[in-house]
Amino acid sequence: xxxxxxxxxxxxxxxxxxxxxxxxxxxxxxxxxxxxxxxxxxxxxxxxxxxxxxxxxxxxxxxxxxxxxxxxxxxxxxxxxxxxxxxxxxxxxxxxxxxxxxxxxxxxxxxxxxxxxxxxxxxxxxxxxxxxxxxxxxxxxxxxxxxxxxxxxxxxxxxxxxxxxxxxxxxxxxxxxxxxxxxxxxxxxxxxxxxxxxxxxxxxxxxxxxxxxxxxxxxxxxxxxxxxxxxxxxxxxxxxxxxxxxxxxxxxxxxxxxxxxxxxxxxxxxxxxxxxxxxxxxxxxxxxxxxxxxxxxxxxxxxxxxxxxxxxxxxxxxxxxxxxxxxxxxxxxxxxxxxxx
Amino acid sequence: xxxxxxxxxxxxxxxxxxxxxxxxxxxxxxxxxxxxxxxxxxxxxxxxxxxxxxxxxxxxxxxxxxxxxxxxxxxxxxxxxxxxxxxxxxxxxxxxxxxxxxxxxxxxxxxxxxxxxxxxxxxxxxxxxxxxxxxxxxxxxxxxxxxxxxxxxxxxxxxxxxxxxxxxxxxxxxxxxxxxxxxxxxxxxxxxxxxxxxxxxxxxxxxxxxxxxxxxxxxxxxxxxxxxxxxxxxxxxxxxxxxxxxxxxxxxxxxxxxxxxxxxxxxxxxxxxxxxxxxxxxxxxxxxxxxxxxxxxxxxxxxxxxxxxxxxxxxxxxx
Numbered sequence: 001x002x003x004x005x006x007x008x009x010x011x012x013x014x015x016x017x018x019x020x021x022x023x024x025x026x027x028x029x030x031x032x033x034x035x036x037x038x039x040x041x042x043x044x045x046x047x048x049x050x051x052x053x054x055x056x057x058x059x060x061x062x063x064x065x066x067x068x069x070x071x072x073x074x075x076x077x078x079x080x081x082x083x084x085x086x087x088x089x090x091x092x093x094x095x096x097x098x099x100x101x102x103x104x105x106x107x108x109x110x111x112x113x114x115x116x117x118x119x120x121x122x123x124x125x126x127x128x129x130x131x132x133x134x135x136x137x138x139x140x141x142x143x144x145x146x147x148x149x150x151x152x153x154x155x156x157x158x159x160x161x162x163x164x165x166x167x168x169x170x171x172x173x174x175x176x177x178x179x180x181x182x183x184x185x186x187x188x189x190x191x192x193x194x195x196x197x198x199x200x201x202x203x204x205x206x207x208x209x210x211x212x213x214x215x216x217x218x219x220x221x222x223x224x225x226x227x228x229x230x231x232x233x234x235x236x237x238x239x240x241x242x243x244x245x246x247x248x249x250x251x252x253x254x255x256x257x258x259x260x261x262x263x264x265x266x267x268x269x270x271x272x273x274x275x276x277x278x279x280x281x282x283x284x285x286x287x288x289x290x291x292x293x294x295x296x297x298x299x300x301x302x303x304x305x306x307x308x309x310x311x312x313x314x315x316x317x318x319x320x321x322x323x324x325x326x327x328x329x330x331x332x333x334x335x336x337x338x339x340x341x
Numbered sequence: 342x343x344x345x346x347x348x349x350x351x352x353x354x355x356x357x358x359x360x361x362x363x364x365x366x367x368x369x370x371x372x373x374x375x376x377x378x379x380x381x382x383x384x385x386x387x388x389x390x391x392x393x394x395x396x397x398x399x400x401x402x403x404x405x406x407x408x409x410x411x412x413x414x415x416x417x418x419x420x421x422x423x424x425x426x427x428x429x430x431x432x433x434x435x436x437x438x439x440x441x442x443x444x445x446x447x448x449x450x451x452x453x454x455x456x457x458x459x460x461x462x463x464x465x466x467x468x469x470x471x472x473x474x475x476x477x478x479x480x481x482x483x484x485x486x487x488x489x490x491x492x493x494x495x496x497x498x499x500x501x502x503x504x505x506x507x508x509x510x511x512x513x514x515x516x517x518x519x520x521x522x523x524x525x526x527x528x529x530x531x532x533x534x535x536x537x538x539x540x541x542x543x544x545x546x547x548x549x550x551x552x553x554x555x556x557x558x559x560x561x562x563x564x565x566x567x568x569x570x571x572x573x574x575x576x577x578x579x580x581x582x583x584x585x586x587x588x589x590x591x592x593x594x595x596x597x598x599x600x601x602x603x604x605x606x607x608x609x610x611x612x613x614x615x616x617x618x619x620x621x622x623x624x625x626x627x628x629x630x631x632x633x634x635x636x637x638x639x640x641x642x643x644x645x646x647x648x649x650x651x652x653x654x655x656x657x658x659x660x
Contacts, residue, residue: 165502171503172440181443261415262440270410312406318407
């Protein structure tokens with residue numbers, strides 16, 4: 001432990017600076033951006049893996065590389081993409097949001113309930129408002145009450161899931177306006193609209209993280225909390241913002257899924273917490289925070305979606321698919337650790 | 342760096358498309374798609390036995406996709422869309438919630454693939470083969486009255502929240518008992534899992550040690566309830582009523598820890614689904630498009646004389 005004269009002792013654990021990553025101050029001054037090592041992995045490793053999978057599945061399944069199947073993949077990936085982009089904000093701060101699946105369920109039932117009575121626009125607005133409110137609560141519990149993110153969001157996962165079941169009475173809510181449920185089947189230039197929504201979200205997230213001060217602050221806080229605080233960054237506000245953005249993106253994912261199933265489902269999105277973390281980690285975002293690229297996460301989503309689709313077409317059982325995705329996650333985290341050190 | 346990855350992705354799509362066209366995109370006309378919410382549990386084991394055995398007889402290979410649980414509605418919708426992309430000859434589906442399948446059914450219709458609801462009625466499908474869950478609930482209520490002719494108290498493990506079949510059974514069950522002298526003191530939903538059923542039933546017995554009857558929506562939670570009763574040494578004192586006649590249920594019936602089972606003829610449902618799907622795939626019109634398969638009440642006394650070949654798969658068969 002180093003000690004500077006006249007100052008509070010600085011523990012080495014407080015200054016967990018990865019020497020391969022420039023400190024946040026340099027980054028704010030317009031220096032080299034954080035996340036370069038992870039970009040190397042995602043620029044080559046993951047796209048290469050996606051390429052190999054595309055070729056491999058094309059060889060083994062004659063229906064894989066067809067327009068219909070690719071539309072299916074895009075449609076199925078859209079909700080996961082939205083949730084994963086949101087998860088990225090939180091993971092970049094060094095946190096985790098396990099409540100994203102329950103947010104999806106809660107937003108789904110609220111959207112259906114309000115939409116059935118007051119129309120699609122009101123339903124969407126109400127759903128997003130509720131989702132964002134959950135994000136605010138998550139952020140406040142983590143920042144002001146200083147509850148560890150894993151615990152805070154695990155608790156919220158249970159609360160939001162129970163709330164969704166209570167509101168819906170445990171049953172699916174139908175009578176959604178057709179203008180809303182048609183969103184899932186509409187296409188623009190042959191591309192399913194949900195996929196376009198996910199792409200728009202990706203572009204907005206990319207621009208925010210790269211060119212907006214708050215976006216760079218998210219990296220700074222995740223990279224070195226103490227240095228960020230000493231630099232004058234409002235750490236609590238930044239972390240709160242990350243959870244709010246995560247919940248907003250989960251709400252968008254919920255709207256996509258709700259449109260696809262044309263009903264408010266109180267148990268929607270149960271697999272999304274694990275899948276979104278898998279996509280984020282596969283995409284090269286460090287679970288320790290401060291490093292990673294949203295483009296990498298997009299590749300992570302692509303990897304998972306194509307893998308699941310290809311294995312389905314090959315009639316591989318869902319149990320084996322679970323094993324494969326788990327294995328891919330271990331490989332990705334191991335590579336992430338190697339790059340860090 | 343980013344440009345390299347974009348080029349890689351484009352190259353992958355182009356080469357994949359070329360390879361795919363070289364391999365040929367033939368219709369999978371000798372395959373029948375089966376989209377199930379889960380393949381766990383005695384009901385689905387029996388259903389899949391009926392489907393796979395009958396499919397072999399008609400020259401079809403089943404492609405079975407499992408969504409991994411009743412909660413994964415969107416996954417089951419995706420599974421069905423994947424089957425449409427595979428251009429299977431027909432699709433059998435037991436939807437976790439029919440409301441969610443409008444889009445997938447439209448896709449199948451547009452592709453000319455007939456869809457048969459198998460295990461649950463599906464109004465927008467080309468045909469459905471199922472037992473009526475409401476009739477099942479009614480039969481269970483009659484069973485409850487037979488088990489408690491003088492009335493009593495009961496607690497319920499109602500099955501997965503939001504699943505059509507469990508809701509229909511429970512609603513119709515309660516309607517029949519509404520004016521009876523059987524009082525429902527507790528009800529709890531859960532995924533159809535024996536371990537979860539055991540845990541919930543144990544807690545219910547803790548709360549209501551003298552409860553006369555436990556209701557299990559199907560025999561996954563029903564078996565759990567029976568095990569809890571067995572562990573508490575209350576077989577024959579706290580009676581257990583459930584649906585679906587799996588292998589473990591039969592054992593517990595013989596042991597007296599399950600007292601009344603309303604069995605679906607699940608193997609027969611699977612077989613009929615394939616027969617109707619085959620007719621539809623060949624462009625023929627089936628005699629009936631909504632087939633309701635009757636249920637069978639089974640007690641420890643009648644078990645030996647019941648023909649189980651339409652109810653349950655051969656011993657040891659697994660999907």
